[in-house]
Amino acid sequence: MEKELNNKRKKLICELIQDEMYVPMKEKEMAAFMQVSKEDRTEFQRVIDELLAEGKIGITSKGKYTKPDENIVTGIFVSNAKGFGFVEVEGRPEDLFIPEPRTGGAFHKDTVQARLLPGQRGKRQEAEIIKVLNHGTTQIVGTFQKSKNFGFVIPDNVKLASDIFIPLERSKGAVDGHKVVVEITDYGNEQKNKKPEGKVVEILGHINDPGVDILSIVKNFELPIGFEEKVLNQAQRVSSEVLDADREGREDLRNVQMVTIDGEDAKDLDDAVSVSKEGENYLLGVHIADVTNYVQENSALDREALNRGTSVYLVDRVIPMLPHVLSNGICSLNQGVDRLALSCIMTVNPKGEVIDYRIVESVICVDRRMTYTSVKKILEDKDEAERREYEAFVPMFELMEELAGILRAKRKKRGSIDFDFPETKIILDKEGHPLEIKPYERNTATKIIEDFMLLANETVAQYFYWLELPFVYRIHDNPDPEKIMQLSVFISNFGYGIKSSKEDVHPKEIQKLLGKIEGTPEEVLISRLTLRSMKRAKYSVECTGHFGLACQYYCHFTSPIRRYPDLQIHRIIKEQLRGRLKENRILHYNEILPEVADRSSRMERRADEAERETDKLKKTEYMEKHIGERFEGVISGITSWGIYVELPNTVEGLIHVSSLMGDYFYYDEANYEMVGRDFGKKYKLGERIAVIVQGTDRFARTVDFVEDDDYGEGSDEAGCEQ
Template sequence: MKTKDLKKMVKSVIESSRYRPMRFKDLAYLLDLHNKKDKQMLNNLLTEMVRKGKIACDHQERYVNIKDEKRITGILQGHSRGFGFVTPDDESMDQDIFIAPSSLNGALDMDRVEVRLLTAAKDRRAEGEIVKVLERGRSKLVGRFEQHKNFGFVIPDNDKLNKDIFIPERYMYGAHTNDKVVVSVTVWPEGGQNPEGRIVEVLGSADDPRIDVLSIFREFDVPMEFSEETLRDANMLSDTITPEMLKDRVDLRGETIFTIDGDDAKDFDDAVSLSMNENGHYVLGVHIADVSNYITEQGAIDLEAYERGTSIYAIDQVIPMLPFNLSNNVCSLKPDVDRLTMSCIMEIDSKGNILSYDIFKSVIHSAARMTYRQVNRLLDGTHDEGTAALEPFERTLFQMEALMSILYNERRIRRGAVDFDFPEPKITLDKKGYPCEIVALERGISERIIEEFMLAANETVAAHIEKTGLPFIFRNHPEPDPEKLTAFRTFIGRFGFSLGKEDTPVTGKDFQRLQKDIEDSPEENIITRLMLRTMQQAVYEGNCKGHYALGAGYYTHFTSPIRRYPDLSLHRTLSKIMEHAVTPKEVKYLKGHIDEIAKHCSERERRADDIEREVDKIKMVEYMSRHIGETFSGQISGVTSFGFFVELPNTIEGLVRLQSLKDDYYYYDEEMHQQVGERFGKIYKLGQDVTVKLIHADINNRQIDFEIAQTPKQGRP
């Protein structure tokens, strides 16, 4: 057969509307090629067509027609196992694109890339090949240095960056093996090559417990210091309140107002008050630090606050959004001093209905700085030295507890809010930075009081600003993910449970009824975990879409302007409305930029969450490294194709790898979230109680490994 004849045949087959991606042997069979010479000719032809970009070869070695291909741009999310997923910029594409290791073409985690689709999304996830890196997601990387004779390598802390960085000897700059370093990439990878770089900062020994947290901040490129201009402007601000500053403000300094925060809190941005009126209604006051009063729009402080987006709280360290003179002094609602505030006063009846409200600028004088722990003890009936200072406020605190219950049960739950009360970790470090205690932190009554009061204020302000028609940042929470919801309904149906009516939207009340149905059932843990996973992430957006989990038609963030930029932005515009200072130019600017601002704030929020999660993870691994060989009771919190995760009562989570299960060959039942033994039928499923033995705690990779325990002896993590 002649090459030109074979070329026509191949082109005819691949460009046919019936063609589906095929491997080499299938194409050869279809073209009736049997002798070695013809097959070699086909192989050469296909290779040349791939090289010229006329067809593509996916990771399953199937040849794909790309004549009418659509190029897609998006952000690559790497995976420790070598593959990745691209999240399309086009929001109408509701599914990520799978990228096989052979199709990454030098792209790394967080790069903005251009993707060629190899297969369309049908029953399975769409698959693509990266054809161009448009923008690198990182210019600097953090990792552990390993020195060789004439060169070195940096192993990235981020396991999604699954390529080590080659360091020429001239660029080591004094780093030694096991140092944590910051690397600037000088040569980006092509094909299967490693990137090259130079060390720009040696953080210290990887074994130093303070360095591990610093390395996480560097990994996420978090600014540790404020600019000189920002600090200069912040330090010029005084906490003295002049008569001129009180103009047009409501004086609430004679009211009983106080703060309730954690033991370690230093930036107090919310205070509360409560009284009863003649109708027996509650009059709730939520008073928020008026940060916008002190920050010049587009000034140095404002621009840097916007760039940071939010404060970051990493166990015992805080990377604040605002300089300390503002966050901990000038704006902080400390006791026994006058402070400028924005107040939201709400009249609430016994059913939790907000009958009326008023939002205005004010000045307060906090009567006390209370802690959650103190208030919880007092409400539990404890009267001792620790609660003595709170006794003058005892009646008000009990009234607050009653109102909290009304707001939660009669307002939030009644309208269909979905509440998941999973404990969070409380990690205590010693003086050297080592974790000495990790416990699950449960919400007490006082935490729930502040939560409900802040929710009420945020909703009230959201409804108020929506009426103005001006652009504001809202906090929206979309409905559950449709695909996950379908899978969830199928799963619970096997246990005899249901979620709402088929072919009708699932409401919060449907979730509430399911929570009641599964209460105290053997399946409660597993169904509750999966229920949470159907929920989507809340985001900031420039228009109001409501908050599904709260059952709220209007919701925004108003109550934390010291630590969140959306709150500060809202305060600024709200203040201009009060002062009748909103100009047409201002409205035009906001309409043109509000979506961009909201998206940026969402991204910064996710970065802060990721940092806080990574810091918790590494401290948990450090803590568990002292308990190797001990056994613990836990619960299966996730099941994957390579094993299952087990969470201990103190929230520490580790992996039981499939290869450690020696008693049988196990297969992964994805639909039922379980691993099933093929011979003996033993099952490990989501929500199941198990006893595990700690076999490995890898600090460098932030990984805890368990195996199923054979002995009943228990450790005490």
């Protein structure tokens, strides 16, 4: 009823504004004209904001509502500590640049209306903010500082340009150095030189207390801590064993030899694999935990899982999508116990083609819980002791290696792109201080699981695409043609080329390029620039293909314990298998899935950003102990303000342009080089360089380097940490 009422209001407002006799009015004038009561004024304003956001009405610089202006767009404001900012507009390849005097008092993450201005900032269109539609930041995390008569909080988020004023009576007793959560009560006014104001709602602890640094990041990203009681109660009521009633109608696969292969510290095991041979063909089973049996649609558990979207893996903790009693218990495919699963059983020929497949509800029992390290020892290292211990499984592991190699070769042939940048593993002590940082290397075992999961995801996606049923796909759009053109121009300097049309490039061309540069001095440089030219993968109800994997059909089916889209499509799969996907259910899914896909994409981005921030924090803390030491690294980025250098342990630091000695240096953007004006010395991406750690800033999570002038003299290994 409320929705219908709002639609009528919108229609009336649109008709009023489109009337050629209409004179633009401000909000109060329009409300009075439409005889809106004071009680209804807030609701009226909300309808106005919706119309602005939808682009159905416009607004003048003087705040008067009028017909929509093609030069006015709606987006999310991203502020910068220096005062300027950007507006992210959906569908625009580049963000809009907002100069400092034209931010209109907008706060970080506000939804705003911006008017395009003549002129550009570099390659970006300039704009001015003319209206804040709603505030996206209501709380901030920061460090409390006390003055005599008031306090203020310095935000952890460096994108926030202003401190937050805190009246002492609203400080909750915080003292200097406390990490606090502040609720913003007033967003301030730039024109009146009035700072944002807030009140302390939570004290996290002192800045030097163990764990407070990571907790601050958790709060800053608004990640959930713990579960509400009703969610936990619902999880506790779930049986810890598979019930006889749940086995009914399922295929019994408990006699099939299968294993899980995960990291040593993994506790939520949601995928098991089995491989056997049938003549010349392989029978590959990918068995995924049937989480939907225990997480019913629209239950408290389900609503919380949708809200979280994904599990978040931080350096010192995991924030799970589901309570541990489920994710580590009945939903985890633990060794030697019966578990419910959705099994995708594929017959694969020697060419790597899936010639037959079945998707079934099943009951399974995992024979052994294997680790990547152990399987690597068996297959790569041929470790005799390991092979004896798992003697009964060695033939299956060897079949897995054989099949995975075939699948990988097939993907490579069609053009699948593999960016093999090292991931980071940070080892902490009991108090959360970093002891060691090292790259996490992929091996035979990790690749086997990756290859099998990719095939299952493709197979399931293709099956449901041709059924023409509502579904959630994982898509990766083609790169922006302009970015590919820029990449093509740059790599031509090295003698490489990419075949592309004005509209498109085939992923095989990217793959060929990566193959050509492998092992060359410019490999790191070109790989990074190529990755930057790609778009980000996301979830969608439309199956538009996955550019990076060079496939038309792809979804996320294999991790329902830690990703909501997987959990969501499991429900659809089971309803289809049981013949219950009738018209009313199809309508239901068509209605809810766009929001599921959108929210899941947003929560995935949030999780990725939080994970990166915790890694950067611990890397910075680790390097505090190495100030003054010498390292050898690779130039990983060049900007107008300096040169970024990445060490073998994946720590990245900056040599500021003012620290480069022997010349006046400037950034040659066309060639991605830092060039000396007088003597012509050049710094290039991918070039090896020796540096000395000059300083660190744990607050900003940055590491500062200076170039080691003695590089090349004496031993190359001196002071180096690999």
